[in-house]
Amino acid sequence: MKEFSRRLFAPVWKFINRYPIVFAALAIYLYYLLTSINFFTHVEEKKSLLDYVLQFDSLIWMWVAAAALLQVQRLRRQERAEVEARQAYQIELERQQIHTQLLGEITALLQDNINNPLAIISAQAQQIRKRFEADHDIIRWIDSIESALKRIEYTIREIKAYESEKMIASSQERFEKLRVTGEDALKGKKKTW
Numbered sequence: 001m002k003e004f005s006r007r008l009f010a011p012v013w014k015f016i017n018r019y020p021i022v023f024a025a026l027a028i029y030l031y032y033l034l035t036s037i038n039f040f041t042h043v044e045e046k047k048s049l050l051d052y053v054l055q056f057d058s059l060i061w062m063w064v065a066a067a068a069l070l071q072v073q074r075l076r077r078q079e080r081a082e083v084e085a086r087q088a089y090q091i092e093l094e095r096q097q098i099h100t101q102l103l104g105e106i107t108a109l110l111q112d113n114i115n116n117p118l119a120i121i122s123a124q125a126q127q128i129r130k131r132f133e134a135d136h137d138i139i140r141w142i143d144s145i146e147s148a149l150k151r152i153e154y155t156i157r158e159i160k161a162y163e164s165e166k167m168i169a170s171s172q173e174r175f176e177k178l179r180v181t182g183e184d185a186l187k188g189k190k191k192t193w
Contacts, residue, residue, distance in 0.1 A: 020073045024066030031062050103160075110156050118149050125149075 016023045039055050047055075125142050132138040 017073070020070050024069055028059070028062045028066060032059055035059065107160055110160070114152070114156060118152060122146065122149050 035055060035058070125145050129139060129142045
């Protein structure tokens, strides 16, 4: 029975959430219709001004209730937008942490697997330079080896810097998109009516 009632009222609830103004207008109209029918069925009776006021005073409360319903709907939408924005920020922060950790691991890997052998090659080149100072051909080869070592070290530094800048730029871009989307949702620019 619960499943049947849920299936029956699910489209109604979806309609109310999607078009709250239409629902409020329909409720006010139906209430006004019922009070008018009641009023005109008792036309023969003599009525005072108080009777007229008492007959239709609930209509004012219906308008107030409709306005309150609309405000509640707007606040719910804003709350959903804030929650979604917070979740998006959280996901982006976790993604940044993963990128930072990955960059740290890559840096450590580069230092261990590339910088250490380069340091050994550089130290051996210095030893060869000291041993064969008089031989100019060997010194030129040593100079070219050291120049290549410096280019490799420079390239590694550039890769680290590029990856860091790329991560920061993409994160800033995503945060800006999330901020703009969140502000638009909070301002109510995504109205469904």
